[in-house]
Amino acid sequence: MIESSNVGRVRAAAEGRLDAREVWGPAAPAFLEAQWQAFERFMAAAPGPIYGVTTLTGHRDGEAHSLTPAQINHAIADSHWFEPTSEPEDGLWRLITLTKLAQMAIGGTPVRLELFNALAEGLTAGRAGRIDMNASYSSGDVIPACQWALQSLRFAGLSVEDLAPGEMIALINGDFVHLGSALWAAERIASARLRNDAQGRRAARLLSVSxxxxxxxxxxxxRAMEDVSAALASTERLMDMTADRLLGSPSGNPLFHVGPPSRMESQAxxxxxxLSLAQGSLIEASLALAWIISRRIQHLCEAFHDGASLSNPIALIQKPKLAEARLEALRLRHGVRTFASGGVMSEGVEDFWTRGLMTSSATADIATGLTDMLRIEADVMDWIEAQQTSA
Incomplete structure (x- = not known):
């Protein structure tokens, strides 16, 4: 049975268990059409500048310029584009795309229905673009968002030339890169946790017979295995609850309100x-689990390292060292949490960093580290059981 939550639907669609159209629902096309018509009327009647549509971006909206809305679309795209160097990751790409489409269907970031449909059709084409997980200082993740936007347009046979006024800022703004990548990384942590639970029970049985x-x-x-695993599962639920709320909320800047009266709202x-704070809790609990795994390996090796009957009495001496090295590497890379540095100045204008994509990248890296440590432990237990069988 498909989950009824926003997160459940997005994950099911990303895995191919649900038609993507179920994520935004049957009312979305009519709403998007009506919103765009209202936005066109608003642009025609607007008494002043509209951020990202008729103004410069990057907190330079008060400066005079001679660019047309079409040229502003190009200026936004050119200033935020950096050639991605990562390899395509299908799961990450699909979750980011589904997150963006789900939030656009809620409203606030007006795009034409035909553009929305073209982006949605890209999901069924089986194409995955490249998103640099280290290309964001995170204040909306607009650099990787631009990587997503321009590649998505290309997959749909479109370019910036085909965008209407305001659609470029609508495509790259919002928390969708952070949110989609957070869901992707959390899935990897959950997979490692489930493997740990089964492997921990196996380790306990071996230690008992020693x-x-x-x-x-x-x-x-x-003795703490169940407690730490439960704590990690609790942080996963917290992150899912946070992500579920965000998936049901408009995200971007500015946000367009259909009204009446129609208006643009500048906000954050x-x-x-x-979400960054919830991911921080997830990371802390994951590091606690990494310690548990490292110590389990140490105790198993100590319990079975000696005996004249062993085929190789020194077979296990490097295993606990390697596990500890993995643990310390994770601590060194991810011991500094989200808000150790909260902001920066960009041409004299303040900014605020929530480190969204960086935090997702850290989470994914920890998931890889946990998997590596579990593999070391599995090797140790396989060796121990082989010795018992041959004894």
Whole structure:
């Protein structure tokens, strides 16, 4: 049964278990058409400048210029484009695309229905573009968002030339890159946690038969396995709850309100501060799990490292060292949390960093580290069980 939550629908569509149109629902086409018509009327009657449509961006909207709206689309695209160097990641691309389409269908970032449909059709074409996970300082992730936008246009057979006034800023603004990448990275953590749970039970059985703890209690790292795993699962639920709310909320700047009266609102819905904080909790719990795995490996190796009957008495000596090295590498890379530095000045104008894509990248890196450590532990247990079988 398909989940009824926003997150559940997006994940199901990303995995091909649900038609993507179910993510935004049957009412979306009529709404998008009506919103665009209202936006066109607003642009025609606007008494002053409209940010990103008739003005420069990057907090330079008060400066005089001679660019047309079509030229502003090009200026935005050119100033935010950096050639991506990463390899395509289909799961990441699909979640980012579905997140953007879901939020556009809610409203606030007006685009024409034909553009929306062209982007949606790209999901069924099986194409995945490249998103640089290290190309954002995160205040809306507009650099990777531009990578997504221009590649998505190309996949649809379109270019910036084909955009109507205001559509370029609508495509790159918002929290969708952060949100989609957060869902992608969290799935990888959840997969590692489930593997850990099964592997931890196997490790406990082996330690029991070793006889090392026959007269004393198991080490804390074994007794705390369920608690730490439950804590990690709790942070996953917190992140899903946060993501679910954001998937049901408009995101961009400015946001267009159909009205009446129609108006543009300058705000900061692109930040997703609470999502970064939820990811921070996820990262902390994941690092705690990494410690548990490292200690389990150490105890298993100590319990089974000696004995004249072993085929190789020194077979395990490097395993705990490598696991500890993996743990320390994760701590070194991800010990500084989200808001260690909160802002920066760009040409004299303040900005605020929520480190969205960077935090997603850190989460994905930790998931890879957990998987590597679990593989080391599996190798240790395979070796131990082989020795027991041959004894």
């Amino acid at each position: 006889g090392r703890y026959a007269q004393r209690q198991f080490p804390v790292s074994f 819905s692109f930040l997703a501060t609470d």
